[in-house]
Amino acid sequence: MNNFNHYYDSETTRQVISVIVINEHNVLSRIVGLFSARGYNIDSLTVAPMTGSKYSRMTIVTTGSKRVIDQIVKQLNKLIPVLKVNEHQNVIEKETVLIKIPIEQPLSDIEVIARAYNGHIQNVTHDAIVISATDAPSRIANFTNIMNKYKPLEVVKSGVVAMER
């Protein structure tokens, strides 16, 4: 028997999707427009040209029910400039954060914590230091949280990049 009730299923999952697109006018707005027009979430989005080709790769992190994710993938596939859409199952994900902290904070503590998260000091000026870390998104979230207690002046995060294992 049919189970239309799935329509009302609201359990959400997080999904990493990579999209290979032709580099052409409008293509980024086409992708973003698809998400906004249909009310889908974009948690993060990164884009860069693929070396040596006329294509770019976008990595999109999104959340939604199974039906929504399914539709996102189908709708992306339907766009004319889209070559390939991958719904990643088993991926290495990396995200980068840059954090600027006032110089009067305990720098040695900060450095020790940063190292625990594969991070290090990028720059020091007379009033602030900048540390960076690149790691899995959940670890970057933890790291950012911990760093909050050192009164950061600025926090900048990249989107996620991902690669199948």
Add this chain to the structure above:
Amino acid sequence: MRITGAKMVTESLKEEGVDVVFGYPGGAIMNVYDEIYKQSFFQHILTRHEQAAIHAAEGFAKSTGKVGVAIVTSGPGFTNAVTGLADAYMDSVPMVVISGQVPTTIIGTDGFQEIDAVGISRPCTKHNYLVNDIKDLPRIIKEAFHIAATGRPGPVHIDIPKDITAEVANFEYPKEVDIPTYKPTVNYNKRQLKKAMGAIAKSKKPLLYVGGGAILANCAYEIREFAKMTNIPVVETLMARGVMGDDNELFMGMLGMHGEFAANMAAHDTDCIISLGARFDDRVTGRLDEFAKKAKVIHVDVDPTSIGKLVDTNYPIVGDLKVTVEGMIEAAKDMQFNEYTNWVSLLRDYKEKEPLRYQDSDSVIKPQWAIERVGQILGENAIISTDVGQHQMWTAQFYPFSFPRQWNTSGGLGTMGFGLPGAMGVARGNPDKVSINFTGDGSILMNIQELMTCVEYNLPVINIILNNNYLGMVRQWQTLFYENRLSETDLSAQPDFKKLVEAFGGVGYRVSTKKEFEEALKDAVEKKKPAMIDVIVARDEIVLPMVPNGHALNEMTLLGDSNE
């Protein structure tokens, strides 16, 4: 051959075999219009509004199956066209729309008549292009026609800056398209089809649920054949009217909000629903979790995004509908099906006991009567367009459709103002048929200026205004769901429609008896001129049956005392 971008446009249209273009000139597109003046391959029809140019191209495309073409200028010319684009997109009409744009050097400076046209058309086109380099122009036009007509068809928009139409470059029209990222599925998955056929054979109450995709894919006659060989009953959506032919024994009617009792009960009771080019639109399904609740779902569509969007599908089949139905016919030849005789006769019983009907009257013309009467008089000699409202639903219900592409309406977007220009495109594409537009006293005023186009190009559209002095459909909802508070739906203030059409140079009639109506229709058909018959109809008539919003299909309001 070195030619200008403007000439590339006309040469490309020639290569595509285009024989009519609807449009409206302006500054940014003037180079193209200068070339249009010089060529003699296609006719250009000057509409009186850009929205109408798009609707006319739609009516032309829907009724002939060819790609419709329209040309507009930048800025306001383009924004006027947007409603048409959205309309064509919702109904998957194959179409190419070319707009002029300010020169590339001005783009982004808020120049005179500049608008981000591709930004606006993105959500209402299948694809769009801003031409940045004249070298790309021939390829883009070739791709546009290909994309518009293949897969799930749709409108494609090309925005061309003025300096590019002036520039000169080498022209060679590509023979083939090569878009590595666009390969619509044609062939269905054989194993999946076999499984689906197995499910049909096992079912006791199968139902073919046919949508507008059946018309776009030109497979009405294949569907008739499949139904006949398997004895499976058929229901149609609004957009599929004409697929089965209304006198077909297996046809149980249109389903949905204003569908027939038998059709809606069929969808409610079926144990295996076979969706062919339909998309489970909310106006069709009623309350979704109650729709075809007992059924296994087989969903065939060329567009994978239509499958599983609203309902879970047991047997999804992505493929060209014609190819797939041909595959179903082949497969059915070596299969044993149940008889379905009881099921078919149960539905036929419903159809007889609860047919579409209305209370006729001798003192006043009932709108349903007028539609039925046109059907009796013109039948398959007419192609029928409508505007949007009660008259549209009554036409879908009461006109006896007999062939695909006989029905031209704005289904997905529901655009008032579609009818007259749409019927104009029909008239241009089908000179051997009578082009009728059933319209309302509200809708007709939304593109009334097109009477001028009809007169200028002698496009003999017969507009039949079912004049109830109301925005009838909205009034119906106010009556039923807003305790009869008729907020802004009274249209007592009206022009003299007869004089109005005469002022444009057409023929006008105002009728209020059946006899007058028949005479006017006969006269208009004979005169073969653009005409408008203003029919004074019963004011308070309501479209029934009706499935109220949020209700299941078997919870219909049938013809009751509310229609008296």
